Amino acid sequence: MRKTRNRITKKRLLEEFKRAIKNKGLKFTPQRESIFKEIISTRGHFEIEDMVHKIRKKNIPVSRATVYRTLNIMKELGFVEEVIKINNKTIYEISVKEHHDHLICTSCGKIIEFHSEDIEEIQDKICSEHKFHPKFHRLEIFGLCDKCYKRSVRNNSKS
Amino acid sequence: MRKTRNRITKKRLLEEFKRAIKNKGLKFTPQRESIFKEIISTRGHFEIEDMVHKIRKKNIPVSRATVYRTLNIMKELGFVEEVIKINNKTIYEISVKEHHDHLICTSCGKIIEFHSEDIEEIQDKICSEHKFHPKFHRLEIFGLCDKCYKRSVRNNSKS
DNA sequence: CTTTGTGCAAAGATTTTGCATTGCG
DNA sequence: CGCAATGCAAAATCTTTGCACAAAG
Numbered sequence: 001m002r003k004t005r006n007r008i009t010k011k012r013l014l015e016e017f018k019r020a021i022k023n024k025g026l027k028f029t030p031q032r033e034s035i036f037k038e039i040i041s042t043r044g045h046f047e048i049e050d051m052v053h054k055i056r057k058k059n060i061p062v063s064r065a066t067v068y069r070t071l072n073i074m075k076e077l078g079f080v081e082e083v084i085k086i087n088n089k090t091i092y093e094i095s096v097k098e099h100h101d102h103l104i105c106t107s108c109g110k111i112i113e114f115h116s117e118d119i120e121e122i123q124d125k126i127c128s129e130h131k132f133h134p135k136f137h138r139l140e141i142f143g144l145c146d147k148c149y150k151r152s153v154r155n156n157s158k159s
Numbered sequence: 160m161r162k163t164r165n166r167i168t169k170k171r172l173l174e175e176f177k178r179a180i181k182n183k184g185l186k187f188t189p190q191r192e193s194i195f196k197e198i199i200s201t202r203g204h205f206e207i208e209d210m211v212h213k214i215r216k217k218n219i220p221v222s223r224a225t226v227y228r229t230l231n232i233m234k235e236l237g238f239v240e241e242v243i244k245i246n247n248k249t250i251y252e253i254s255v256k257e258h259h260d261h262l263i264c265t266s267c268g269k270i271i272e273f274h275s276e277d278i279e280e281i282q283d284k285i286c287s288e289h290k291f292h293p294k295f296h297r298l299e300i301f302g303l304c305d306k307c308y309k310r311s312v313r314n315n316s317k318s
Numbered sequence: 319c320t321t322t323g324t325g326c327a328a329a330g331a332t333t334t335t336g337c338a339t340t341g342c343g
Numbered sequence: 344c345g346c347a348a349t350g351c352a353a354a355a356t357c358t359t360t361g362c363a364c365a366a367a368g
Contacts (some may be wrong), residue, residue: 027322048357049325068358081301103291112289116279123300130271132262134302141282153356158246186342191338209334219354222350 005113010040013079013094021078031055031062035070044080044092045111081136101139110145169199172238179236190221194229195238196197199238203239203251260298269304 017036021028033053038046048067055062071092074080080092101119103112119139127134144148176195180187193214197205199244214221230251232238239251260278262271278298288291302308 022368025322029367031324040194047333061325063179064357065326065359067323069323072359099290103286105291109162112291113251114289116281116285119278122275122281124275126273127273127300127302130262130273131270131305132264132285132300132302133226133305134262134306137300139259139296139298141286141293141296143286143291143295146290146292151161181343184347188342188348218349224334224351224364225334225349228348 010037013040017074017077017079020079021073026073026075030060030072031066034058034060034062035067036074039074039080039092040094042092046092061158101140101141103143103145105143105145105148112145161299170274172199176236176238177239178232183236185232187309189219190225191229191232193217193219193221194226195233195244198233198239201254203253205251237263260306262302264302264304264307271304 014033014036018033019030021032024052035051038051038054042051048064051067052062052064071080080094100113100115103114104110105112123134123137163251174196177187180191183206194210197210197213201210207223210226211221211223230239237293239253259272259274263269264271282293285291298306
């Protein structure tokens with residue numbers, strides 16, 4: 001939904017990234033550009049190996065080392081927020097995109113994104129109660145999507 | 160607060176773990192017992208190396224391999240919920256303990272735990288809207304604790 | 319041109335695994 | 344005793360780093 005708006009945002013993000021890189025006296029290389037684009041389009045959910053291969057397919061030579069180094073720069077510059085690993089799968093969060101949270105199916109890995117203004121408000125309240133200064137958050141609800149849930153109910157009744 | 164109640168819970172948890180292990184035809188060894196205890200007492204926030212050393216200090220021989228293997232068993236049995244890594248730091252969540260969420264200071268690593276019934280309720284609503292069947296969730300708010308926040312304000316005004 | 323970036327391969331770090339031995343039940 | 348668990352060391356992963364060469368500005 002709202003594809004157009006999304007594309008504009010991506011373009012703008014890339015520009016911001018370019019500016020930030022240069023401001024720091026660093027260089028804007030094809031590698032950094034394509035890595036950044038990949039991260040945006042995968043919304044931060046990707047695996048290093050895949051990213052390397054995808055970028056190489058676009059005829060931009062890139063090494064794992066460069067991906068790691070670029071990710072670190074992006075972290076420093078604040079373009080990606082945090083790195084977590086869930087079962088060897090690296091997940092980065094893009095800071096500038098509209099915030100959303102995740103429903104994650106532990107069976108098939110499906111990720112459903114959602115956003116709740118109510119939750120955001122409560123969080124702000126909690127933070128101020130604890131004198132905590134939030135930068136970003138991550139809310140993940142793990143469970144079964146409807147499909148997997150139904151399958152598991154079927155299987156359990158057998159055992 | 161409520162230390163006593165806490166200790167009872169730990170003991171009960173250990174009993175449950177023992178039962179579950181045996182039910183599966185597995186063996187309840189000193190290693191597994193001490194690993195389980197460690198996880199409970201650190202509330203899932205620990206590093207593998209530290210755990211190995213702590214347990215060895217109690218004169219129970221243990222290897223990293225055993226810790227990893229035990230963690231996998233505990234995951235299968237549902238005693239720990241998920242494994243995430245934040246900057247090379249492994250965090251496990253104990254499923255049975257009272258649920259709580261985290262405020263995590265990205266500067267000093269301090270973790271403040273909190274619980275909000277309001278958030279739980281909203282989550283349930285969201286899940287049912289998406290036909291999602293939650294098993295557990297994780298809410299982490301990253302930011303700066305008051306101390307680090309004040310320090311960063313001071314430093315920024317210099318640059 | 320100068321300085322930073324890149325790839326490669328080696329080094330580190332973390333986690334898993336095969337195998338001989340130990341020990342719970 | 345028998346089967347599972349353990350420790351060790353080797354292997355498999357994942358990530359970082361040193362260095363020589365390439366390329367952005």
